[in-house]
Amino acid sequence: DQMREAQRALEAPLFSGLPGDIDVSFEFFPPKNAAMNETLWQSVETLAPLGPRFASVTYGAGGSTRERTHQQVVRIQNEARIPAAAHLTCVEATREEVDEVARHYWDEGIRHIVALRGDAPDGQSQYAPHPGGYANAVELIAGLKRVADFEISVAAYPEVHPDSPDRQADLDNLKAKFDAGATRAITQFFFDPQCFFDFRDRAAAAGIDGEIVPGIMPVLSFAAVRRMSGLCGTAIPPWMEGLFDGLDDRPAARQLVSATIAAELCRRLYAGGVRQFHFYTLNRAELSYAICHMLGLRAKAGR
Ligand code: FAD
Numbered sequence: 001d002q003m004r005e006a007q008r009a010l011e012a013p014l015f016s017g018l019p020g021d022i023d024v025s026f027e028f029f030p031p032k033n034a035a036m037n038e039t040l041w042q043s044v045e046t047l048a049p050l051g052p053r054f055a056s057v058t059y060g061a062g063g064s065t066r067e068r069t070h071q072q073v074v075r076i077q078n079e080a081r082i083p084a085a086a087h088l089t090c091v092e093a094t095r096e097e098v099d100e101v102a103r104h105y106w107d108e109g110i111r112h113i114v115a116l117r118g119d120a121p122d123g124q125s126q127y128a129p130h131p132g133g134y135a136n137a138v139e140l141i142a143g144l145k146r147v148a149d150f151e152i153s154v155a156a157y158p159e160v161h162p163d164s165p166d167r168q169a170d171l172d173n174l175k176a177k178f179d180a181g182a183t184r185a186i187t188q189f190f191f192d193p194q195c196f197f198d199f200r201d202r203a204a205a206a207g208i209d210g211e212i213v214p215g216i217m218p219v220l221s222f223a224a225v226r227r228m229s230g231l232c233g234t235a236i237p238p239w240m241e242g243l244f245d246g247l248d249d250r251p252a253a254r255q256l257v258s259a260t261i262a263a264e265l266c267r268r269l270y271a272g273g274v275r276q277f278h279f280y281t282l283n284r285a286e287l288s289y290a291i292c293h294m295l296g297l298r299a300k301a302g303r
Contacts, residue, residue: 002273009271015263020296023276024050025085025186025213028076028283029058030068039283040072046285048080049299050292056085056114056153062092062121066101074108085153086110089118090140094132098140102147112151115140115182127163138173141180154178156185156212158199162233171206178210185210186278188232189217191240191261193268214269217280218287219244219258255287263291270295 026047031037044055057072059065069086077084086105090098102113117137120127129135134143137154144150154177157170164170174185190196196214203212219225222244229236243261247254266277277295279288 006271006273010268015267015294015296018270018294018296020298021275022270022292022295022297023053024292024297025052025276025278026055026281026288027058027215027278028055028072028281030060030065030072031283032068036283043281043283043285044076044080044082046289047281048082050289050297051300052082054085054112055080055082056087056112059087059089059116059118061119063089063097063101070101070104070108073105073110077110083112084110085112085114085151087114087116088140088144089116090129090134090136091118092121092130092133094130095134095143096132098134099143099147102144102150106148106150112153113144114153114155114186115144115177116155136173138176138180141177141182145181152182153184153186154182156187156199156203157233158187158190158195159233159235161188162231167202168206171202171208174203175206175208178208183210185212187212187215188234189215189228189280190234191237191265192235193265193272195235196269196274197272211276213276213278214274215278215280216262216266216288216291218262218282218291220255220282220284220287222247222254259287259290262287263294266291266295 028040028044031040055076057069057076059069073084073086076082088098088101105113115137117127117140134140141152141154144152156174160167160170164173177185187196200212217225226236240261243257244254247257281288
Protein backbone atom coordinates (compact mmCIF):
# COMPACT_ATOMS: atom_id res chain seq x y z
CA ASP A 1 0.00 0.00 0.00
CA GLN A 2 2.81 2.34 0.87
CA MET A 3 4.39 1.56 -2.49
CA ARG A 4 1.17 2.37 -4.35
CA GLU A 5 0.81 5.55 -2.32
CA ALA A 6 4.40 6.47 -3.21
CA GLN A 7 3.82 5.76 -6.88
CA ARG A 8 0.72 7.95 -6.88
CA ALA A 9 2.57 10.84 -5.26
CA LEU A 10 5.34 10.59 -7.85
CA GLU A 11 2.92 10.57 -10.75
CA ALA A 12 0.82 13.42 -9.40
CA PRO A 13 1.38 16.87 -10.84
CA LEU A 14 4.34 18.50 -9.17
CA PHE A 15 3.74 18.99 -5.47
CA SER A 16 -0.01 19.23 -5.91
CA GLY A 17 -1.85 19.14 -2.63
CA LEU A 18 0.89 17.94 -0.31
CA PRO A 19 -0.69 18.40 3.11
CA GLY A 20 2.42 19.62 4.92
CA ASP A 21 2.32 16.67 7.31
CA ILE A 22 6.05 16.90 7.85
CA ASP A 23 8.48 17.77 10.64
CA VAL A 24 11.43 19.93 9.75
CA SER A 25 14.60 21.06 11.48
CA PHE A 26 17.20 23.59 10.41
CA GLU A 27 20.96 23.59 10.88
CA PHE A 28 23.02 26.77 11.15
CA PHE A 29 26.68 27.51 11.74
CA PRO A 30 28.03 30.14 14.14
CA PRO A 31 28.78 33.43 12.35
CA LYS A 32 32.31 34.82 12.29
CA ASN A 33 31.47 38.52 12.15
CA ALA A 34 28.69 41.07 12.48
CA ALA A 35 27.57 40.86 8.85
CA MET A 36 27.32 37.06 8.99
CA ASN A 37 25.47 37.38 12.28
CA GLU A 38 22.92 39.61 10.57
CA THR A 39 22.44 37.08 7.75
CA LEU A 40 22.01 34.26 10.25
CA TRP A 41 19.40 36.17 12.23
CA GLN A 42 17.39 37.13 9.20
CA SER A 43 17.37 33.46 8.26
CA VAL A 44 16.35 32.30 11.72
CA GLU A 45 13.50 34.82 11.77
CA THR A 46 12.36 33.82 8.29
CA LEU A 47 12.31 30.12 9.12
CA ALA A 48 10.93 30.30 12.69
CA PRO A 49 7.26 30.74 11.63
CA LEU A 50 7.44 27.37 9.83
CA GLY A 51 7.46 25.85 13.31
CA PRO A 52 10.58 23.66 13.11
CA ARG A 53 10.79 21.02 15.81
CA PHE A 54 14.34 22.15 16.48
CA ALA A 55 17.19 24.24 15.10
CA SER A 56 20.79 23.23 15.61
CA VAL A 57 24.10 25.08 15.58
CA THR A 58 27.31 23.39 14.49
CA TYR A 59 30.53 23.19 16.49
CA GLY A 60 33.76 24.29 14.77
CA ALA A 61 36.71 22.00 14.37
CA GLY A 62 38.49 21.40 17.66
CA GLY A 63 35.96 23.37 19.66
CA SER A 64 37.08 26.60 17.97
CA THR A 65 33.52 27.94 18.04
CA ARG A 66 32.66 26.85 21.57
CA GLU A 67 31.58 30.33 22.72
CA ARG A 68 29.92 31.33 19.46
CA THR A 69 27.99 28.08 19.21
CA HIS A 70 26.82 28.48 22.78
CA GLN A 71 25.73 32.07 22.24
CA GLN A 72 23.66 31.26 19.12
CA VAL A 73 22.08 28.14 20.58
CA VAL A 74 20.85 30.03 23.63
CA ARG A 75 19.67 32.96 21.54
CA ILE A 76 17.75 30.75 19.10
CA GLN A 77 15.94 29.10 21.96
CA ASN A 78 15.29 32.22 24.06
CA GLU A 79 14.64 34.83 21.38
CA ALA A 80 13.42 32.92 18.32
CA ARG A 81 11.60 30.43 20.59
CA ILE A 82 12.77 27.43 18.58
CA PRO A 83 13.87 24.44 20.69
CA ALA A 84 17.62 24.54 20.07
CA ALA A 85 20.19 21.80 19.78
CA ALA A 86 23.92 22.28 20.28
CA HIS A 87 26.39 20.27 18.20
CA LEU A 88 29.28 19.00 20.34
CA THR A 89 32.38 17.01 19.35
CA CYS A 90 35.11 15.03 21.12
CA VAL A 91 37.99 16.76 19.32
CA GLU A 92 40.86 18.36 21.25
CA ALA A 93 39.12 18.17 24.62
CA THR A 94 39.22 16.04 27.73
CA ARG A 95 36.09 14.30 28.95
CA GLU A 96 35.88 16.76 31.81
CA GLU A 97 35.97 19.69 29.40
CA VAL A 98 33.26 18.21 27.22
CA ASP A 99 31.13 17.39 30.27
CA GLU A 100 31.56 20.96 31.47
CA VAL A 101 30.31 22.37 28.15
CA ALA A 102 27.31 20.04 28.33
CA ARG A 103 26.53 20.92 31.94
CA HIS A 104 26.63 24.58 31.03
CA TYR A 105 24.07 23.94 28.27
CA TRP A 106 21.80 22.06 30.63
CA ASP A 107 21.97 24.92 33.16
CA GLU A 108 20.91 27.32 30.40
CA GLY A 109 17.88 25.22 29.55
CA ILE A 110 19.27 23.50 26.43
CA ARG A 111 18.02 19.92 26.40
CA HIS A 112 19.20 18.63 23.01
CA ILE A 113 22.76 17.82 21.87
CA VAL A 114 23.89 16.67 18.42
CA ALA A 115 26.70 14.36 19.56
CA LEU A 116 29.59 13.87 17.15
CA ARG A 117 33.09 12.53 17.15
CA GLY A 118 34.38 15.33 14.92
CA ASP A 119 37.26 15.25 12.48
CA ALA A 120 41.04 15.45 12.72
CA PRO A 121 42.26 19.04 12.99
CA ASP A 122 43.60 20.57 9.76
CA GLY A 123 46.97 19.22 8.81
CA GLN A 124 46.41 15.84 10.47
CA SER A 125 45.38 13.15 8.08
CA GLN A 126 43.85 10.67 10.50
CA TYR A 127 41.56 11.15 13.42
CA ALA A 128 43.17 10.38 16.76
CA PRO A 129 41.25 10.71 20.02
CA HIS A 130 42.48 13.17 22.65
CA PRO A 131 44.35 11.12 25.29
CA GLY A 132 41.92 12.12 28.04
CA GLY A 133 38.92 12.53 25.78
CA TYR A 134 35.98 10.57 24.47
CA ALA A 135 37.18 8.28 21.68
CA ASN A 136 34.11 8.47 19.47
CA ALA A 137 30.44 9.39 19.31
CA VAL A 138 29.29 6.29 21.21
CA GLU A 139 31.50 7.19 24.18
CA LEU A 140 30.39 10.82 23.99
CA ILE A 141 26.71 9.87 24.11
CA ALA A 142 27.26 7.71 27.20
CA GLY A 143 29.17 10.59 28.81
CA LEU A 144 26.44 13.12 28.00
CA LYS A 145 23.79 10.85 29.45
CA ARG A 146 25.81 10.75 32.69
CA VAL A 147 25.76 14.56 32.79
CA ALA A 148 22.01 14.87 32.26
CA ASP A 149 19.11 13.30 30.39
CA PHE A 150 19.68 15.15 27.11
CA GLU A 151 17.79 14.41 23.92
CA ILE A 152 20.56 13.25 21.60
CA SER A 153 20.84 13.28 17.82
CA VAL A 154 23.74 11.64 15.98
CA ALA A 155 25.23 11.44 12.50
CA ALA A 156 24.54 8.67 9.97
CA TYR A 157 26.11 7.95 6.60
CA PRO A 158 24.00 6.52 3.76
CA GLU A 159 27.16 6.33 1.64
CA VAL A 160 29.32 4.98 4.51
CA HIS A 161 31.70 7.06 6.62
CA PRO A 162 35.15 7.33 4.99
CA ASP A 163 36.84 5.93 8.16
CA SER A 164 34.60 2.89 8.28
CA PRO A 165 36.07 -0.47 7.21
CA ASP A 166 32.77 -1.42 5.58
CA ARG A 167 29.02 -0.85 5.42
CA GLN A 168 28.18 -3.32 8.16
CA ALA A 169 30.71 -1.84 10.62
CA ASP A 170 29.22 1.59 9.96
CA LEU A 171 25.70 0.30 10.64
CA ASP A 172 26.87 -1.50 13.78
CA ASN A 173 28.35 1.80 14.94
CA LEU A 174 25.05 3.57 14.25
CA LYS A 175 23.18 0.90 16.19
CA ALA A 176 25.63 1.36 19.07
CA LYS A 177 24.85 5.09 19.05
CA PHE A 178 21.12 4.38 19.42
CA ASP A 179 21.83 1.77 22.10
CA ALA A 180 23.91 4.36 23.98
CA GLY A 181 20.93 6.71 24.11
CA ALA A 182 20.50 8.57 20.82
CA THR A 183 16.91 9.24 19.82
CA ARG A 184 17.53 10.23 16.22
CA ALA A 185 20.11 10.05 13.44
CA ILE A 186 20.55 12.81 10.88
CA THR A 187 22.22 11.74 7.67
CA GLN A 188 25.13 13.22 5.85
CA PHE A 189 23.85 14.92 2.70
CA PHE A 190 23.25 12.84 -0.42
CA PHE A 191 21.69 13.46 -3.81
CA ASP A 192 20.20 10.11 -4.78
CA PRO A 193 16.94 9.27 -3.00
CA GLN A 194 17.44 5.56 -3.64
CA CYS A 195 20.64 5.76 -1.63
CA PHE A 196 18.60 6.93 1.38
CA PHE A 197 15.92 4.26 0.91
CA ASP A 198 18.55 1.49 0.72
CA PHE A 199 20.20 2.83 3.86
CA ARG A 200 16.86 2.97 5.68
CA ASP A 201 16.18 -0.65 4.71
CA ARG A 202 19.63 -1.83 5.77
CA ALA A 203 19.31 0.04 9.08
CA ALA A 204 15.95 -1.62 9.75
CA ALA A 205 17.44 -5.02 8.88
CA ALA A 206 20.27 -4.31 11.35
CA GLY A 207 17.67 -3.84 14.09
CA ILE A 208 17.74 -0.05 14.17
CA ASP A 209 14.26 1.25 14.88
CA GLY A 210 15.18 4.83 15.81
CA GLU A 211 14.33 7.78 13.63
CA ILE A 212 16.62 8.38 10.61
CA VAL A 213 16.19 11.86 9.17
CA PRO A 214 17.61 12.78 5.76
CA GLY A 215 19.95 15.78 5.81
CA ILE A 216 19.12 17.98 2.83
CA MET A 217 21.83 20.17 1.37
CA PRO A 218 20.60 22.83 -1.05
CA VAL A 219 23.55 23.59 -3.33
CA LEU A 220 24.58 27.23 -2.92
CA SER A 221 27.95 26.75 -4.56
CA PHE A 222 28.60 23.68 -6.66
CA ALA A 223 32.38 24.02 -6.18
CA ALA A 224 31.92 24.00 -2.40
CA VAL A 225 29.62 20.98 -2.54
CA ARG A 226 32.09 19.12 -4.73
CA ARG A 227 34.85 19.85 -2.21
CA MET A 228 32.72 18.68 0.74
CA SER A 229 31.58 15.59 -1.12
CA GLY A 230 35.19 14.59 -1.66
CA LEU A 231 35.82 14.81 2.08
CA CYS A 232 32.73 13.05 3.34
CA GLY A 233 32.20 10.43 0.65
CA THR A 234 28.96 11.72 -0.88
CA ALA A 235 28.62 10.84 -4.56
CA ILE A 236 27.79 13.64 -6.98
CA PRO A 237 25.64 12.21 -9.75
CA PRO A 238 26.98 12.97 -13.24
CA TRP A 239 23.71 14.65 -14.24
CA MET A 240 24.21 17.17 -11.47
CA GLU A 241 27.59 18.21 -12.77
CA GLY A 242 25.86 18.86 -16.10
CA LEU A 243 23.07 20.89 -14.53
CA PHE A 244 25.48 23.36 -12.93
CA ASP A 245 27.67 23.56 -16.01
CA GLY A 246 27.94 27.15 -17.24
CA LEU A 247 26.18 28.71 -14.22
CA ASP A 248 29.24 29.95 -12.32
CA ASP A 249 28.48 33.56 -13.21
CA ARG A 250 24.71 33.25 -13.03
CA PRO A 251 23.79 33.20 -9.33
CA ALA A 252 20.06 33.67 -9.86
CA ALA A 253 19.74 30.86 -12.38
CA ARG A 254 21.96 28.70 -10.19
CA GLN A 255 19.66 29.23 -7.22
CA LEU A 256 16.62 28.18 -9.26
CA VAL A 257 18.44 25.06 -10.41
CA SER A 258 19.47 24.29 -6.81
CA ALA A 259 15.93 24.73 -5.55
CA THR A 260 14.61 22.42 -8.27
CA ILE A 261 17.13 19.69 -7.48
CA ALA A 262 16.58 19.83 -3.72
CA ALA A 263 12.80 20.05 -4.06
CA GLU A 264 12.73 17.05 -6.39
CA LEU A 265 14.88 15.09 -3.95
CA CYS A 266 12.49 15.95 -1.11
CA ARG A 267 9.44 15.12 -3.22
CA ARG A 268 10.83 11.68 -3.95
CA LEU A 269 11.72 11.14 -0.30
CA TYR A 270 8.20 12.18 0.64
CA ALA A 271 6.78 9.77 -1.90
CA GLY A 272 8.86 7.05 -0.24
CA GLY A 273 7.27 7.75 3.13
CA VAL A 274 9.73 10.26 4.60
CA ARG A 275 8.00 12.82 6.82
CA GLN A 276 11.01 14.33 8.57
CA PHE A 277 13.58 16.56 6.94
CA HIS A 278 16.69 18.28 8.28
CA PHE A 279 18.00 21.20 6.22
CA TYR A 280 21.63 22.28 6.07
CA THR A 281 20.65 25.91 5.61
CA LEU A 282 24.21 27.33 5.39
CA ASN A 283 22.58 30.24 7.24
CA ARG A 284 20.44 31.18 4.21
CA ALA A 285 16.71 30.85 4.52
CA GLU A 286 15.29 31.09 1.03
CA LEU A 287 16.04 27.66 -0.43
CA SER A 288 14.98 25.81 2.70
CA TYR A 289 11.89 27.98 3.04
CA ALA A 290 10.85 27.39 -0.58
CA ILE A 291 11.29 23.63 -0.31
CA CYS A 292 9.31 23.45 2.94
CA HIS A 293 6.59 25.52 1.26
CA MET A 294 6.42 23.16 -1.70
CA LEU A 295 6.16 20.23 0.69
CA GLY A 296 3.02 21.88 1.99
CA LEU A 297 4.34 23.57 5.11
CA ARG A 298 2.96 27.05 5.86
CA ALA A 299 4.03 29.74 8.28
CA LYS A 300 2.02 29.57 11.46
CA ALA A 301 0.01 32.61 12.40
CA GLY A 302 0.61 34.40 15.66
CA ARG A 303 4.35 34.19 15.67
P1 FAD B 1 31.52 8.16 14.98
O1 FAD B 1 30.12 7.71 14.92
O2 FAD B 1 32.22 8.06 16.30
O3 FAD B 1 32.33 7.27 13.94
C1 FAD B 1 33.07 7.71 12.85
C2 FAD B 1 33.56 6.51 12.07
O4 FAD B 1 34.49 5.76 12.80
C3 FAD B 1 32.46 5.55 11.68
O5 FAD B 1 32.70 5.08 10.40
C4 FAD B 1 32.57 4.43 12.64
O6 FAD B 1 32.13 3.25 12.05
C5 FAD B 1 34.03 4.42 12.97
N1 FAD B 1 34.22 4.06 14.38
C6 FAD B 1 33.89 4.80 15.47
N2 FAD B 1 34.22 4.16 16.60
C7 FAD B 1 34.75 2.99 16.21
C8 FAD B 1 35.29 1.89 16.91
N3 FAD B 1 35.34 1.85 18.26
N4 FAD B 1 35.74 0.88 16.18
C9 FAD B 1 35.70 0.88 14.83
N5 FAD B 1 35.22 1.90 14.11
C10 FAD B 1 34.75 2.93 14.80
N6 FAD B 1 31.62 17.90 12.57
C11 FAD B 1 32.02 18.93 13.37
O7 FAD B 1 33.21 19.11 13.60
N7 FAD B 1 31.10 19.80 13.90
C12 FAD B 1 29.77 19.66 13.70
O8 FAD B 1 28.97 20.47 14.20
C13 FAD B 1 29.30 18.58 12.87
N8 FAD B 1 27.99 18.38 12.64
C14 FAD B 1 27.58 17.30 11.89
C15 FAD B 1 26.21 17.08 11.72
C16 FAD B 1 25.74 16.02 10.97
C17 FAD B 1 24.23 15.79 10.81
C18 FAD B 1 26.69 15.15 10.33
C19 FAD B 1 26.22 14.00 9.46
C20 FAD B 1 28.06 15.35 10.50
C21 FAD B 1 28.52 16.41 11.29
N9 FAD B 1 29.89 16.64 11.52
C22 FAD B 1 30.29 17.69 12.31
C23 FAD B 1 30.91 15.76 10.90
C24 FAD B 1 31.38 14.61 11.82
O9 FAD B 1 32.05 15.13 12.94
C25 FAD B 1 32.30 13.72 11.00
O10 FAD B 1 31.58 13.08 10.00
C26 FAD B 1 33.16 12.74 11.79
O11 FAD B 1 34.17 12.26 10.92
C27 FAD B 1 32.42 11.53 12.32
O12 FAD B 1 31.62 11.85 13.38
P2 FAD B 1 30.60 10.75 13.98
O13 FAD B 1 29.96 11.34 15.16
O14 FAD B 1 29.75 10.19 12.93
O15 FAD B 1 31.68 9.64 14.44
